[in-house]
Amino acid sequence: MYRYLAFVWNSRNLESARTVNALSTSAPATWNLAYEGTGIKLFRTDARRTASVYRLDRNGGVIFGKLFESHTEAEVPRQAQFDADEALRVVRSGGRRVVERYWGTYLAIVHDDAARKHHVFRDPTGTLPCYSTTYRGVDVFFADIEDALHCLPGPFSIDRDHLSRWLYSLSLAREATAIENVEPLPAGECLTLHEQARTRTRIWDPVAVASAPNFERPEEAELALRSAVQSTVNAWASCYRNITHRLSGGLDSSIVAGCLAHAPAKPQLTFCNLAIEDSDAQQQVHLLGMDRATIEKVRAIVSHGDERRYARLVAQRWGVPLVERKRSPELNMQRLSAIPLRLRPLMYFASMEMDDTRMEMVRNHGAEAFFSGQSGDTVFLATTQPVASIDYARRHGLRPALWRHLLASSTLSKESLWTVLQKTVSHGLLRRRYVSRFHTFWRTTLLNSELATQMAHSEQTLREAQHVATAALPPGTQMLANAIASTAYHEFVVHTRGLADDIDPLDAQPVWEVALRIPSYTSLKGATSRGLARHAFRDVLPEEIRKRTAKGSGSAFYQNVVHKHRGLLRDQLLDGHLVNDGYLDRRKLEECLALDDPSTQIVASTLLSYLAAEIWMQQWKQVGTATAARYRNAVS
Known part of the structure; x- marks a missing residue:
């Protein structure tokens, strides 16, 4: 994770300027001033210096992180370069040109001197954390609260409403932090600062992307998906000499492993697998709050968390060393109190052993970056919902091909053909709202009754808002568009955050933009969850993994x-x-x-x-x- 601390202020306000100077003097000696411009100071606080500083000429501001060119035929996308003319285009567009012409992991602070405005935004998929607060007229942006605590006096109080939301459901906790007066900069949004005014505009909209001409034909969709994923992996792989890939043995991480093996940069690769103890794998999983039909669906696709056999197949296929480690329930839970501060509670119990293994890979194997298959379930569309026929009916109405999609949806969802037909007519042809069974089960909680009732209402309100925002899209694509906000995994990076970078190549703007334009009935090719991806990457997947539909679970x-x-x-x-x-x-x-x-x-x-x-x-x-x-x- 790239760490930074940025101050943005109205340069005509002398009191704000004095505040920035006072805050800057409290910065530790290990911090370095990476950029200084009109109303902007950016310190880099990561010791490894793997992030780049892209200075926009003519006092146009700065972009911090890694940026690659989009819309290029190059096998390995080039890192961005901004000459004076390109910097001017970025400024005149209010920063939109960065989102339209480049992709990566970054924070951008664009300064329009003529309009006396600052435009602040981060990469549209939110892979670089960005939080902000204000202090005496100065806007402070940072990736890590511990960096901000070095210079900000506070006060920092717990936000009761947000903590209640987090305790009830993580999905309610996306758009805020659990600390008052500290908020995340939403991915895809641009914050414009002009004297005392603050406005937000959306500069990357998944609904608009999904509404563009789509990859209807499976052959075209396969090529686009394969190209986007391989190109993204190639770009990131070119930045490191030594990469450790977290290989679970599932479909998504196996696809990334195959792409890494084909990366032109040929970095030194090590695969790492973390499996649960065999005794834990045999325990019956309790599925609470679900009806019988939903429980049967879940049990049909969930397997235990020991996937070493599959990881070994992938490692053998590419001749890459595989480091295997086991998880044990004998966790030292006291370690929860020793982790760095976060702006919301951290489920470190879920990543404790992986954190240890990552530290081992840094110290003993020289790992510079950790890759993963995170976000694969979303972008490749892992579902057992009958959205294929619903989406097809909504897009195309009563055509002969609808019958084929009805049969496929019935096979995938394990629902009767009659039930699927009813849903297709109601939600596809008649365009009524579709609600997945997985969104309607009773949520078990030990919150006090009044608070639980409030949170249940908040969850319903959130889902209503998500539906309104994506109502123009078919249900299957709505699921994908709504999932983008929940794909940030940087919060699980703990003790290696200053020692190695974490790269989730499937959680990248080019991959998302292709995935959003592929209809669900194309993604679910062969009446199979993630069916298109299975076929698009068939040559890099062991046959046993390509055909496997069960998913490992740690429940x-x-x-x-x-x-x-x-x-x-x-x-x-x-x-x-x-x-x-x-x-x-x-x-x-x-x-x-x-x-x-x-x-x-x-x-x-x-x-x-x-x-x-x-x-x-x-x-x-x-x-x-x-x-x-x-x-x-x-x-x-």
């Missing part, structure tokens, strides 16, 4: 973790901040933890998330006490 593993750590959960939660501050219902919590297997009452990962939030609150209450004193001194 049973977390159930075992909860079972083994009930004592710690009781000690931390029953008389903790979440109970005392009115978030969790103590009676419900006590009854749950008294069970031999609490996972029969609440999803194991949810209970572990409560523990993560409790420890996170302990951290921030300590920080809050210290910063409150600093803030009082600063304003006195």
Whole structure:
């Protein structure tokens, strides 16, 4: 993760200028001033210097990160270069030209001197974190709150509403942080600062992309998808000499592995697999709040988390060393209190062993970057919903080919042909709203009843807003467009954040733009989840993986973790901040933890998330006490 700290202010305001100077002097000596322009100061705080600083001539601002050219026939996309003319085009477009002509991981601060405006935005898929706050007329942007704490006196208080949303459902926590007065800069949006005015405009819209001419024909879609993924992998692979790829053995990570093996840069590759213990794999997974039909669907596609056999097939195919490590439920959960500060609770229990393995790969194997297959489920369309026939009917109406898609949707969804036909007529031909079963199940929670009711209403409001925003799209494409906001994985990068970069090549603007233009009935080729991707990359996939439709799951593993750590959960939660501050219902919590297997009452990962939030609150209450004193001194 690239780390930075940027100050943006109205250069005509002398008081703001003095504030920036005061904040800058508190920066640690390890920080370096990467750019200084009219109303802009950018410090880079990452020691590895893998990010680039693109200075826009004529006082046009700066772009920090990695940028590659779009719309190029080059096998390896070139890194961006901005001469004076190109910089002028960027400024005149208010920054839009960056989104239209380039892609990558970046923060852009574009300065329009004539209009006295600053335009601030990040890459449309949000792979580079960007948070902001204001202090005495200065806008402060940063990737890591610990960097901001070096110079900002605060105050930093916990946002009760957002923390409630996080505890109820992570999907409700996308557009804010759990700390007051600190907010994320939404991906795809541009914040324009003009004297005292602040406006937001969307400069990259997934709905507009999906509404463009689409790749209807499977042959054309295959070529476009294959080209976008391989080109993206080629671009990122050219930036590193030593890459470790997190190879789960699933379809998505196997596709990225094959593309890495074909990258022209030929970096040194190591594959890494993290598997759960065999004993955990045999445990029955409790599926709470779902009806019988939905449970049967889930059980049909979910397998245990030990996929080493498949990872070995891929490693053997490409002759790449495979490092295998195991996960054990005997986790040292006390480590949750030693992780760096975050702006919302971090589910470190989900990545603790991977964090250890990544540190091992940096120290012993010289890893400069970690690649993964993250976002593959989304961009390749992993679903068992009958959206193919619904989307086809909505796009094309009653045509002979609809019958073929009805049969395919029935096969994929394991629903009767009659049921699929009813849904296709209702949601396809008549264009009524389609709601997936996975969005209607009862959510298990130990929040107090009043708070749980409020959050359930908030979740319904969110889904209504998402539907309104994407209503012009067929349901299958709506699912894809709404998923873009939830693809940021940088929050799970902990102790290697300053030692190696994390690259998710499938979570890239060129890949998303192709995926959004492929209709669901094309993506689900062969009546198979991610069917088009299976066919497009068939030559780089072992046949056993290409045909495999089950997905590995860690649910049973977390159930075992909860079972083994009930004592710690009781000690931390029953008389903790979440109970005392009115978030969790103590009676419900006590009854749950008294069970031999609490996972029969609440999803194991949810209970572990409560523990993560409790420890996170302990951290921030300590920080809050210290910063409150600093803030009082600063304003006195």
